[in-house]
Amino acid sequence: MAAPHREPVVREVYFYATCLVDLFFPDAGMAGIDLLQAAGVRVILPRGQTCCGQPAFNCGYWEQARTVALSQIALFPRDLPVVLPSGSCAGMMKTQYPELFHGRPEEAAVKALAGRVFELTQFLVDQLDLKLEDLGQPVKVTLHSSCHAQREQGVLDQPKALLRQLRNVELVELERERECCGFGGAFSVREPGLAAAMACDKAEDARRTGAELVLSTDGGCLMNIGGTLDRLGPGPATRHIAQFLWERTHVH
């Protein structure tokens, strides 16, 4: 028996690009918007988007993080979900903004915002119950879920659930699926040796899966794993999961 079709409750969302997707993964960002629109959701991309402020927050420069965060919080005045193609930046808005503004006049507003922040695949699965039909050729892929996606957002099953809907896509799990790839923002330049060792191990893990593509919810991890794979020689390519899902399910 076919499952009854469920009308998505949410009809309108804010899309927050994040600086990394805006500058380095615009295809992934467009795909994220396309996926939402194709699911019948009206997507608003607020003007004035820059960065969530996480780099300064993590490095201990909270005053600068607050300046940037304040300019971004103002972009979502209506009570709509805020969807981000990044588990890490979603984690920043959901978990770290309340810490950053603890005991400050903005705290209540920040907490209200935190309650409506979603990572993209989380939103597609948990809120929209998105159904996908695979139009692509058979392909073997692996998935790296970012630490912040899995540990702060609880996002690990959602991207997998989406990939498993695609009948020609074989998902091979990484041996150390839950281990950090070593990106960590400033960590990768502050502790370059350690970060490189972690990235190499992750890249080797991805190569051992025999997958053609490494997918991830997060641009930072993709940049790190992809950049390392480039140096290691022949191996899988990297792609943001939003771009992969869109390319597999729609004729272009």
Place this chain on the structure above:
Amino acid sequence: MSIEPSSLEIDFLASSTLALADPQLRRNFRRAMDGLMAKRAACFPDPAEWTRTQALGAAIRAKNLLILPELLERLERNLTKNGITVHWAGTVDQANQTVLELLQARGAKALVKGKSMVSEEMGLNHFLAAHGIEALESDLGEYIIQLDGEMPSHIIMPAIHKNKDQIARLFSERIKHAKYTEEVDELTAMARAVLRQKFLDADAGLSGVNFAVAETGTLCLVENEGNGRMSTHVPRLHIALMGLEKVVERLEEVAPLYSLLTRSATGQAISTYLNLISGPRGGGEQDGPREVHLVILDNGRSRIYQDPELRTTLACIRCGACMNHCPVYTRIGGHAYQAVYPGPIGSILTPQVEGVGLRHELPHASSLCGACEEVCPVKIPITHLLIRLRRESSHSRPGGTVLGAGTARSGLEDLAWAMWGWVLGHPGAYRISSWCATRFGRLLPAGLPLLAAWTRTRSKPLPGRRSLQERARAKGVPHV
């Protein structure tokens, strides 16, 4: 590699680079940490049970810390009632002096030690050696590294950086009349033969404390080898060392903490030995020490205690799960941290004890992945505290209690963040920057500062030809 915290300049970048270049060390740690992670996971098969137990552990420790000053007074009263003498030490020097005086007053020349991280904190072995007293480690791992003149590389498994072959070589070189063998049972028997005699000959025994129970005046000691029982039981004098945070209010609180400790540390449902020490040999008893003394060490803990957020550092029950699960620790091992307590817990504890300026690199020795926090049996918010200490190292504030706050501040970094904040806090400035980055970013030479650190092992990241915001606008996505 032998590193003493005081004898070398502290340079984490250099020591971690050295460790990363040692393939044997990396193999040893990877294998050992994989084993420990698997054993722990097998002990917590039910996520709901884990969540409940972890919450209970966190609640017990939080409550005990909340009433810590009062608990310590109760502990002293009840220990005294039980015939255990309590000594307070503000600094490691005072603690060392106390131990020395106890030994000298009884003419003791040989001390046999059960495992104690507080004694490592004190540098006790070196101190006693300088005063003509031999301190012999009796925990097998501690014994191994003592033979090699090393520090522990892990708080639970001090010799985890060595593999069997390395230990075989060490024993054949350092133990009198030892033959070379790679058989684990034979190696263990060799150490046992040496240690047995030492237990019998020792004038005094020394141990750590896992939990001190305030209401009963009991010292709990968790161990697997029986050396803890021998050290605290055979010699006529027993000296126990503990950090002042180790106190719990009630005996019944030990059970859940003990279960969390053994499962988190070594993946054991229970340890081979749990010693509950409640005083010296009583009248008519056939064995046990004639005297029991407890030295309670502060060494910066009461300063840490003053800050309600940083205080959570003191909830630690020293299981080592955070290091077992840390992708950084796994790759460099404990020595690279050049601290008594390595890994994530060390990266939050050491800077608070020694100063956030002096040890400012340690809170940065983390990608903030959160694996440590996830397995911490008492829910110490480790990533949060790492970030807090990064803040403290570059920013001092009035009324702050952190040692060395603001002393690692760099004008260059301040300037960089000020510029970053200005550009990203002004959407107009960001638009101009992103326009430039998408048009010319590809042309940046890979050798630029920061970019060079990235491109040493990775290809250069290339910006898109147009930013997402430009493209979405052109496509008619509502951009308001």
